[in-house]
Amino acid sequence: MVHRQNATALSSEPTTPSRRRSSAASSPEKPPGPLSITISPEERDVVKVNNYSVSELKNACDDALKRYLSRPDLFKQIHLHTDVRLVLGWAGVFTAAATGLYGWKTDFEKSKPGVWVGFILYLILTSLQTLYSYFVEGDTIFVGRRKTFSKRIMTERITISSRTLPVSSSKTSSQPSSTNLPSYSLSINYVQSTSGGKSLLAKGRTSEAKEYSAFFDEKGVMAQEVFERWVGELVEAVMEGKGA
Amino acid sequence: MFSDELKAFRRLGFRHLLLQVLNFASVMASGLMLWKGLGLFLNTESPIVVVLSGSMEPAFYRGDLLFLTNPAGERYHAGDITVYKFPGADIPIVHRVMETRDVFISFENSTESRIIKKRLAKLKFPPGEHQLLLTKGDNNHVDDIELYQGLDWLERRHIIGKVRGFLPYIGYVTIAMNDFPQLKYAVLGGLGLLALIQRE
Numbered sequence: 325m326v327h328r329q330n331a332t333a334l335s336s337e338p339t340t341p342s343r344r345r346s347s348a349a350s351s352p353e354k355p356p357g358p359l360s361i362t363i364s365p366e367e368r369d370v371v372k373v374n375n376y377s378v379s380e381l382k383n384a385c386d387d388a389l390k391r392y393l394s395r396p397d398l399f400k401q402i403h404l405h406t407d408v409r410l411v412l413g414w415a416g417v418f419t420a421a422a423t424g425l426y427g428w429k430t431d432f433e434k435s436k437p438g439v440w441v442g443f444i445l446y447l448i449l450t451s452l453q454t455l456y457s458y459f460v461e462g463d464t465i466f467v468g469r470r471k472t473f474s475k476r477i478m479t480e481r482i483t484i485s486s487r488t489l490p491v492s493s494s495k496t497s498s499q500p501s502s503t504n505l506p507s508y509s510l511s512i513n514y515v516q517s518t519s520g521g522k523s524l525l526a527k528g529r530t531s532e533a534k535e536y537s538a539f540f541d542e543k544g545v546m547a548q549e550v551f552e553r554w555v556g557e558l559v560e561a562v563m564e565g566k567g568a
Numbered sequence: 569m570f571s572d573e574l575k576a577f578r579r580l581g582f583r584h585l586l587l588q589v590l591n592f593a594s595v596m597a598s599g600l601m602l603w604k605g606l607g608l609f610l611n612t613e614s615p616i617v618v619v620l621s622g623s624m625e626p627a628f629y630r631g632d633l634l635f636l637t638n639p640a641g642e643r644y645h646a647g648d649i650t651v652y653k654f655p656g657a658d659i660p661i662v663h664r665v666m667e668t669r670d671v672f673i674s675f676e677n678s679t680e681s682r683i684i685k686k687r688l689a690k691l692k693f694p695p696g697e698h699q700l701l702l703t704k705g706d707n708n709h710v711d712d713i714e715l716y717q718g719l720d721w722l723e724r725r726h727i728i729g730k731v732r733g734f735l736p737y738i739g740y741v742t743i744a745m746n747d748f749p750q751l752k753y754a755v756l757g758g759l760g761l762l763a764l765i766q767r768e
Contacts, residue, residue, distance in 0.1 A: 383767045406583055413590045420597035427604055432613040433725070439604055446601050 355472045355480065357563055358398055359556035371546040378506050381536045382488050384546055385508050386465045389484065392552045393559070399468025399482055405461045409453060416449040463487050463511075476518050478525065482559070483513040489533055509533035510555070514562040528562035592763035612638040612729040617651055617660055618739030623705030624649070624662055631740040634662065636729030644668055644699055644724075649731040652703070654717055660728055663703040663712055669721065671698040699724050 371388065373380040393399050423442025427435045463485035470480045489507045509531065516526035539551045606615045619632045627649070628634070636651055644650060646665050653660040700721035704711035716722060745752040 379767070403583060406587065410583070410586055410590060413594055414586075417590070417593040417597045420601050423604060424600045427607075432607075436608065439608060443601060443605050443608060446597070450598075 355470065355474075355478065355563075356397060357556065357560035358393055358395075359553070359560055368548060371548065373540070373544050373546065375540060375542070375544040378488055378490075378536070381506075381540060382486065382508065385536075385539065385551065386486060388546065388548055388551055389486070389510075389555055390466050392555055393466060393468055393482075393484075399466075399470045399480070402467045402469055404467065405464060408456055409461070412449055412453040412456070416446055416453065419446045419449060478516060478518045480514070480516045480563075482515075482562075485511050505535045505537050507533045507535045508539075510558060512558055512562045514559075516563070526563070528564065530558055530562045532558055588764045588767075591766075592760050595759070595763060610637040610729070611640055612636050614651075614660065614728055617662070617728070618742045619662055620659055620743070621661075621705075623707050624664070625707045627706055628662060628734060629736070631737055631743060633735040633738040634731050635733045635735075637732055638727065638729035641697065642730070644701060644727070644730065650701070650703065651728045651731065652722060652726045653728055654715075654726055656717075661703075661712070661715065662731070663705045663708075665701050666704050666711060667702040669700040671700060697724055701727070 371384055373384045375381070390401065394401050419442055423439055423446065426442065427439045430438070464483060465486050466482070466484040468482045468484075472478045472480075487509055489509050491504055491506055510533070511531040512529065514526070514528040515524070517524050534554060538554075540546055603615075607613060615636055617634050617636065619628045619630055619634060622630050634651065644665055646667060648665045649662065650665055651660045651662050700723060702711055702713070703722060712722070713720065745755070
């Protein structure tokens with residue numbers, strides 16, 4: 325695989341007032357990575373979470389990642405997992421409501437077969453939703469796709485899953501130290517193909533973890549530029565085809 | 569306090585709002601289905617009732633929680649505590665069975681009725697679907713004939729179930745929510761707010 329050296333410098337100053345596109349002219353084969361499209365600071369909302377709740381930290385990181393990678397010219401998020409969960413969940417809610425209404429309106433003895441049907445249907449829908457969530461969706465937080473029309477139609481597909489690595493209990497010291505903090509672990513899977521997915525151009529996979537304390541200060545305000553830089557570097561690395 | 573949450577909602581989009589409302593709705597749906605499922609398995613319209621009057625003292629006091637079952641073929645005996653409700657009455661009544669009577673159905677076809685009578689004679693007691701009952705509260709002076717809306721006997725179809733167990737005092741929560749509807753709406757509103765704001 326021949327890589328063209330990308331001549332664009334990583335824009336590290338957050339004070340640029342306007343968006344700058346990457347010099348796509350220098351590498352027509354290569355689609356722009358997330359680091360090359362900057363965000364002006366006025367467009368940011370402040371993200372503040374409860375520092376002591378690991379689930380809030382993870383959710384804030386997940387949301388920031390989704391916002392970062394869904395910007396124009398970057399990936400378009402595929403909402404399949406969310407939609408399946410919404411459809412199954414709301415179908416279950418409506419079945420339960422219909423069954424409840426039917427049971428309330430009709431005599432108990434007459435309503436029994438109907439209520440059985442509704443109950444079994446609800447159980448099926450709920451188990452389907454749980455199984456899908458556990459097996460198919462798993463830790464995935466972002467599935468994105470991008471089509472670029474440079475010389476040929478190139479499709480990229482990126483799948484990102486994240487989880488929290490808890491504080492390891494094998495460390496001998498019982499008091500919290502700076503080396504013993506919960507971390508955010510990202511796994512990225514990247515496929516680049518063309519002509520409708522038939523020929524594979526690039527494939528990359530990477531995984532990295534970093535402590536939450538690198539992204540959140542003591543008040544719980546998120547340093548979004550730091551986080552985005554880390555994510556951008558990981559995504560660009562995987563777009564180059566590094567990793568297994 | 570809420571401006572942060574509203575900003576978060578606007579940022580995260582419509583799907584996120586649907587997901588959060590789904591959180592709340594699915595909690596309610598699972599509670600409802602648990603209740604209905606319990607009713608189906610125990611064959612009773614209302615497997616858990618609250619004692620509302622003092623007519624069964626000293627056995628049950630107002631505010632006790634009662635657990636009922638109603639197996640289909642089961643016979644009721646004198647001394648059982650049943651919960652019954654007439655269609656059109658607001659509240660179920662918890663009283664003890666004083667007497668029972670059995671009703672036999674005659675069939676047009678004589679051969680059929682002979683076979684059935686033979687089968688029934690083999691059982692120690694006939695099945696309970698066609699029992700008639702007379703009830704009275706332990707703390708009342710008279711039996712319940714006044715409450716039967718013109719009938720002389722309570723029929724099996726009026727009975728919600730037989731009391732199998734109870735928990736004291738817990739029913740006061742339900743009584744409070746019925747007497748003060750604002751409490752009910754406050755609890756529901758609080759639950760809803762919590763479910764909408766919390767992420768999984």
